[in-house]
Amino acid sequence: MxxxxxxxxxxxxxxxxxxxxxxxxxxxxxxxxxxxxxxxxxxxxxxxxxxxxxxxxxxxxxxxxxSKEAIIEAIAEDERCDAAAIVETMRGTAPLIDRLCGCAMGYFAFMRDAGASSLMAEIGAESLRNSTIGQRFARIDDHVRETIREIFEEAIARGEIPPIEDMNATIGITMAAVDGIALRQISDPELTPDRIEPVMRRLIAGVLQIRT
Amino acid sequence: MxxxxxxxxxxxxxxxxxxxxxxxxxxxxxxxxxxxxxxxxxxxxxxxxxxxxxxxxxxxxxxxxxSKEAIIEAIAEDERCDAAAIVETMRGTAPLIDRLCGCAMGYFAFMRDAGASSLMAEIGAESLRNSTIGQRFARIDDHVRETIREIFEEAIARGEIPPIEDMNATIGITMAAVDGIALRQISDPELTPDRIEPVMRRLIAGVLQIRT
CATH class of the missing domain: 1.10.10.60 (Homeodomain-like)
Incomplete structure (x- = not known):
C-alpha cells in the first residue's frame, strides 16, 4: 500500500x-x-x-x-485574460473619474511595452480587414464594453454623473480615445504617464460631463 | 512659320x-x-x-x-497632401470648438473609406516598428501637430480658451483620440457621424477646458 x-x-x-x-x-x-x-x-x-x-x-x-491560426487563437485567449484583468480595476468605491483614469493609466502601462503595442496595432489592422483573426479579437472588445457599461450605469444610478444621452457611442468613443493614446505614447516620447494623466482626466471629465 | x-x-x-x-x-x-x-x-x-x-x-x-519602397514613398506624399488639406479646415473665424469638431468630422469622413482606414492602421503599425516606412509617415504627423499648435495659441491669445498647461501633451492626446476614433468607426457600426459628433464636442471641450 x-x-x-x-x-x-x-x-x-x-x-x-x-x-x-x-x-x-x-x-x-x-x-x-x-x-x-x-x-x-x-x-x-x-x-x-x-x-x-x-x-x-x-x-x-x-x-x-x-498551425499559425492555433497560435493566434492562443494569443487572443491571453489578450482576453489580460483585458479582463485590466477592466476589473475600474470597480471600487473611489470617485468614478479616479477609477476610470486609474484603469486607463494601467492599460497605458501595460501597452508601454513595445511588443504589446505593436501587437495591438496589428490586431487593430486585422479588425478592419474583417477577417477571422479580426473577429476573434472583436469578442474581447465586447467584454470590455459591457464592463464599462455596468460601471457607468452604477455611477448614474448613484447620482455621481448625469445621465448619458447616447451610452453606446459614449463607450465606443471613450474606448477609441484610450486605444489611440495607448498606441501614440509609444511613438511620441513626450507622452509619459505624468503628462498623459492630467489631460486624460480632462478628457474623461468632458465626455462624462463630470464637473471638476 | x-x-x-x-x-x-x-x-x-x-x-x-x-x-x-x-x-x-x-x-x-x-x-x-x-x-x-x-x-x-x-x-x-x-x-x-x-x-x-x-x-x-x-x-x-x-x-x-x-520598387515597393518607391510606391510607399508616393503614397506617403499623397497622405501628406491630404492631411495638410484636412488640417487647413481648422482655420477660420467660427468658434474654436466648431472648427476643431468640424475638422475632426471631416477627417472621420475621409477615413470612413475602408481602404483609407486600413491603410492608416497599417501606417500606425509601421510607426511603432520605428522602420523607414514609419519614419516617413511620422513627418506628416509633425506638420499636423504644428498647425494645431498655431490654432490653439491663437485661441489662447484671443482669450477664447484658457491657457493650456501642457501644450505638447494636450496636442498629442487630442490627435491620438481622433486617430483612435477614426479607426474604431470602421469596425463599430454604431459610430455613425451623427452619434460621434456630440460626444466629440464633449471630449474636445473637456480637453481644452471650454465652458459649454
Whole structure:
C-alpha cells in the first residue's frame, strides 16, 4: 500500500514535471510568435520565422501548435485574460473619474511595452480587414464594453454623473480615445504617464460631463 | 512659320496626352498598391500582388515605380497632401470648438473609406516598428501637430480658451483620440457621424477646458 502510494506520487510528480515543461515550451512558442507578429504582422510572419525565433525545429513546434491560426487563437485567449484583468480595476468605491483614469493609466502601462503595442496595432489592422483573426479579437472588445457599461450605469444610478444621452457611442468613443493614446505614447516620447494623466482626466471629465 | 507653329502645337498636344496617360497609369498603380497594402500590409504585399491588382505586367509597372519602397514613398506624399488639406479646415473665424469638431468630422469622413482606414492602421503599425516606412509617415504627423499648435495659441491669445498647461501633451492626446476614433468607426457600426459628433464636442471641450 505504502509502495503503491509512493509509486503514484512518483508518477504524479513526473507527470507534473512533464506538464511544467510542456507549458514552458508552449509559452516559449507564444512569446516567439508575439515577437514575430509584432515585427512582421500576422500575415507577414511565417511558421519558419516563428520556429527560428523560438529556436525550435518545425517538428517540435508543431507538437504545441498545429498551425499559425492555433497560435493566434492562443494569443487572443491571453489578450482576453489580460483585458479582463485590466477592466476589473475600474470597480471600487473611489470617485468614478479616479477609477476610470486609474484603469486607463494601467492599460497605458501595460501597452508601454513595445511588443504589446505593436501587437495591438496589428490586431487593430486585422479588425478592419474583417477577417477571422479580426473577429476573434472583436469578442474581447465586447467584454470590455459591457464592463464599462455596468460601471457607468452604477455611477448614474448613484447620482455621481448625469445621465448619458447616447451610452453606446459614449463607450465606443471613450474606448477609441484610450486605444489611440495607448498606441501614440509609444511613438511620441513626450507622452509619459505624468503628462498623459492630467489631460486624460480632462478628457474623461468632458465626455462624462463630470464637473471638476 | 504657321506650319511650324502648328507642328509645335501637335507635338505639345501629343506630349500632353502622353503625360495624362502616364499620370493615369501611375495613379492606377498607386490605387492598386493601396488596396494591396490595406489587405496584406506593407510587408505582406508583394510587387507581384500589386501587378495583378493593377492588371499590369511587372515590366510595365517597373516603368512607373522601380520598387515597393518607391510606391510607399508616393503614397506617403499623397497622405501628406491630404492631411495638410484636412488640417487647413481648422482655420477660420467660427468658434474654436466648431472648427476643431468640424475638422475632426471631416477627417472621420475621409477615413470612413475602408481602404483609407486600413491603410492608416497599417501606417500606425509601421510607426511603432520605428522602420523607414514609419519614419516617413511620422513627418506628416509633425506638420499636423504644428498647425494645431498655431490654432490653439491663437485661441489662447484671443482669450477664447484658457491657457493650456501642457501644450505638447494636450496636442498629442487630442490627435491620438481622433486617430483612435477614426479607426474604431470602421469596425463599430454604431459610430455613425451623427452619434460621434456630440460626444466629440464633449471630449474636445473637456480637453481644452471650454465652458459649454
Amino acid at each position: 505504502a509502495v503503491r502510494d509512493e509509486m503514484t506520487a512518483v508518477v504524479a510528480e513526473q507527470g507534473g514535471r512533464m506538464q511544467a515543461t510542456h507549458e514552458e515550451r508552449r509559452r516559449q512558442v507564444l512569446d516567439a510568435a508575439r515577437a514575430c507578429f509584432a515585427r512582421s504582422g500576422f500575415r507577414g510572419a511565417s511558421m519558419q520565422e516563428i520556429c527560428a525565433e523560438a529556436r525550435m525545429s518545425p517538428g517540435a513546434l508543431y507538437r504545441y501548435f498545429p | 504657321a506650319v511650324r507653329d502648328e507642328m509645335t502645337a501637335v507635338v505639345a498636344e501629343q506630349g500632353g496626352r502622353m503625360q495624362a496617360t502616364h499620370e493615369e497609369r501611375r495613379r492606377q498603380v498607386l490605387d492598386a498598391a493601396r488596396a494591396c497594402f490595406a489587405r496584406s500590409g506593407f510587408r505582406g504585399a508583394s510587387m507581384q500582388e500589386i501587378c495583378a491588382e493593377a492588371r499590369m505586367s511587372p515590366g510595365a509597372l517597373y516603368r512607373y515605380f522601380p
